[in-house]
Amino acid sequence: MSDGILVIGTRRYSSWSLRGWLAVRLAGLDVREQVIPLADNGETAAIRTISPNGKVPYLEHCGVAVWESLAICEYCAEQAAGLWPADPRQRAYARSISAEMHAGFRALRQAMPMNTGRENTPLVAGTTQDIDAEISRIDGIWTEARLDFGAGGPFLFGATFGMADVMFAPIVSRFLSYGISPSPESQAYMTAVRAHPLVDEWYQKAAQEPKEWRQARFEDIA
Template identity: 55%
Template sequence: MTDGRLVIGTRRYSSWSLRGWLCVRRAGLSVTVETLRLSGTGNTAEIKALSPNGCVPYLEHNGAILWDSLSIAEYCAELAPDLWPTERCTRAQARSFTAEMHSGFRALRSTLPMTLGREGCPLPTELSDDVRSDIARINAIWTKQRCQYAQEGPYLFGATFGNVDAMFAPVVLRFLSYAVSGLSQEAQAYMQVIRHHPLMQEWVHDAQQEPKEWQLPQYENIPC
């Protein structure tokens, strides 16, 4: 008997599901995880029937219902406060980075979608200025945070894998899939830490077990 359920989409592609799942797992919520196959239309019937905004991640936990990765991150931090830094101003900064990721970087997200079938393969065409500017901003955030917290631990705010790391985790997978270049040494080291975190290993492993029929040509046939 669990305290509820977390519904996610195809692990191979669903970056928002990964964010929600990381927060739920980090907070140690006892929930059943149910995976729905993304149809690829952005309009998956089973998700539409279940989730108020027609999207995953969707969480039911002890009577609470949540349907957006950011609200799930906040909810999880109520139960596991170490998902945010303890100091007020530092926590405000962490919230701002999390919100920036949640609402921004659209050019990056649409040009380099998360697809775990691809490893180390750049796009054959030049990245647009908007995508390069998104990459530069993320590189700057990761570099600054890693320099500032180098002595305290390997994550963006030091010793603890928190909500900010969860929000940026799919970007790490994207940068590795598309062999994004020009990143600082600190950013590259951070990417390795995130990629090898046990929860990320688990996610990628589970993604590899998904049925082949779930794969979508639009994400599998992006030119290399």
Template identity: 45%
Template sequence: MSMTLYLGTKNYSSWSLRPWLAARKAAIKFDEIIIDFDQPDTKSRILEVSPSGKVPVLIHKELKIWDSLAICEYFAEIEPQLWPEQSDLRAIARSVSAEMHSGFMAIRNEMGMNVKAKHRKVTLTNQAQEELLRIDQIWTGLRQQYHAQGNWLFGKFSIADAMFAPVVIRLKAYTVKTSPTMQAYVETFYNDSAFLEWINDAEQDTLIVPRLECGQV
């Protein structure tokens, strides 16, 4: 289909992970090109392909699509199973996806995505702790409703799961308390072959970006 997905450094790029994982889970074929962060040519390379000056960006023939959620929606046009089949469930899935997309800024700032980080200690602000409680509320509520259909938020994997994938990595990287439901959902990801492909790739990254490192070893 002549698709190319431009990504940031896999160890750090939470936004890149989301559409990459959605495409992998839907068996959509694409080429990937990684543009590493904080290199002398990073900005110019991104601007060559991305109107927003950010990654990820998907190029399909003459079409350019930027922003993680927009790319995921484009993939869902190709493979509709990326959203739940029922219209009411699609509405809920889109709601939690949009909430993740636009919110949880304290978690983003205080628990930066870092695949290679393990058991790092961070002291979270009250705002970040409240955001973790909200995520627990979303995950627990959906898992209680749809656990009989499978191990993902709505039973089967959807874009909603892709949107929360970077949170899963953060929970592995930093020493924070999680509920049993949150931990079970984390393990669902770490038993998924597509997700583990990203993890394995990210662990091979040799680039260290000091501004994106946080927490004590």
């Protein structure tokens, strides 16, 4: 028997679920997964009956309930060592950029929803100033982390795919979907994140979801 449950939404679209799922898998929690297809109005009834904030991801582990992706990351990092950097300065940076991600980048997230089935297809109308500013900030974060802390491997803090990478993985997915080309340093980072076995597993499972779960509000973004 498992130690609990992780509730997530449609893998193809649910960027927050991807974060929660990656955190749980990196920590090695033994929980079963329940995937709830997202409703087309953003108010999925089945999720509202389960999760206190009415959103996914939602985790129950050994009787402990956790919601909000960043809280799930913190909980998971308490269950397994090494998912935040050991060095206090690096850890502070990792937590700061993760919190910045959790709270921000709204223009980008609204204009370019995650869709793991969309490949390298830019917005026809192009990007706005707000979106460009957010892309530039993300590029800056990735480049700075890679240059200052990432020498030991391909991820933000080197060899370990940790919680900061988890928080940015859906942004990598968006950049790949909408043909965003940041600095060469960031592009190499994006390639490494997409190639991570857990990220790839997510993409593969997303591709197997029923076609009936697809929604125009995510698919028909010109």
